Amino acid sequence: MSVKYVAESKLPMPWGVFTMVGFEDIETGKEHVALVYGDVAGDTPVLARIHSECLTGDALFSLRCDCGFQLQEALQRIAEAGSGVLLYLRQEGRGIGLLNKIKAYHLQDQGADTVEANEQLGFAADMRDYSMCEPMLEHLGITSVQLMTNNPRKVAALETYGVKVAGRVPLQVGKNRHNEGYLATKMGKLGHMMTEHHFNAEDKD
Ligand SMILES: Nc1nc2c(ncn2[C@@H]2O[C@H](COP(=O)(O)OP(=O)(O)OP(=O)(O)O)[C@@H](O)[C@H]2O)c(=O)[nH]1
Numbered sequence: 001m002s003v004k005y006v007a008e009s010k011l012p013m014p015w016g017v018f019t020m021v022g023f024e025d026i027e028t029g030k031e032h033v034a035l036v037y038g039d040v041a042g043d044t045p046v047l048a049r050i051h052s053e054c055l056t057g058d059a060l061f062s063l064r065c066d067c068g069f070q071l072q073e074a075l076q077r078i079a080e081a082g083s084g085v086l087l088y089l090r091q092e093g094r095g096i097g098l099l100n101k102i103k104a105y106h107l108q109d110q111g112a113d114t115v116e117a118n119e120q121l122g123f124a125a126d127m128r129d130y131s132m133c134e135p136m137l138e139h140l141g142i143t144s145v146q147l148m149t150n151n152p153r154k155v156a157a158l159e160t161y162g163v164k165v166a167g168r169v170p171l172q173v174g175k176n177r178h179n180e181g182y183l184a185t186k187m188g189k190l191g192h193m194m195t196e197h198h199f200n201a202e203d204k205d
Pocket residue numbers: 051052053054055065066067070091092093094095096101104105114118148149150151154171186192
């Protein structure tokens with residue numbers, strides 16, 4: 001996969017003024033974004049988050065997953081560190097798309113777990129592709145990252161595509177009673193590391 005740089009602008013956020021850099025995936029037409037804070041170019045490992053789109057969690061306040069909480073926490077940590085980058089990748093639903101994710105949620109409402117639901121729909125558990133990350137980081141002058149993730153398979157996948165991961169930083173936030181089972185399945189079936197203390201989300205209902 002190859003991506004091309006298209007445009008950039010300032011993006012003021014609650015944590016500080018980031019620069020938003022937009023890329024187009026030449027084959028699929030997908031529009032990916034890098035949110036950059038501070039000075040990131042050079043050989044020093046950069047605090048980074050590779051975040052997969054989750055409309056429900058990132059924008060619609062869903063408590064079914066931990067995505068929105070991770071997104072906010074990562075941006076806050078980057079601002080606190082003084083520099084860093086978040087790649088916001090348009091691969092909704094681990095690559096199956098929003099409408100298929102809603103179908104998967106429907107199956108989960110009836111008892112399937114997140115992996116079984118994907119399989120019942122004829123998809124692999126995780127269909128994501130990380131090949132756009134290296135060219136996006138390269139454009140920003142980033143050669144090495146400290147990656148905020150609980151997913152060791154994401155670390156391995158990135159390294160396959162030439163991204164140097166100098167270290168992994170756990171990102172455990174947003175656990176609540178609606179996503180406990182989902183997080184347990186990610187740990188049991190998808191290899192996520194969630195053994196450290198997990199910060200609970202406020203659960204109001
Ligand atoms: N197919 C499917 N996708 C989901 C489901 N819940 C969340 N997602 C998607 O999963 C992606 C986030 O992946 P996660 O498995 O939560 O976490 P990760 O990115 O692998 O790992 P972290 O870096 O630790 O967050 C987003 O694209 C979400 O839209 C689900 O039940 N089914």
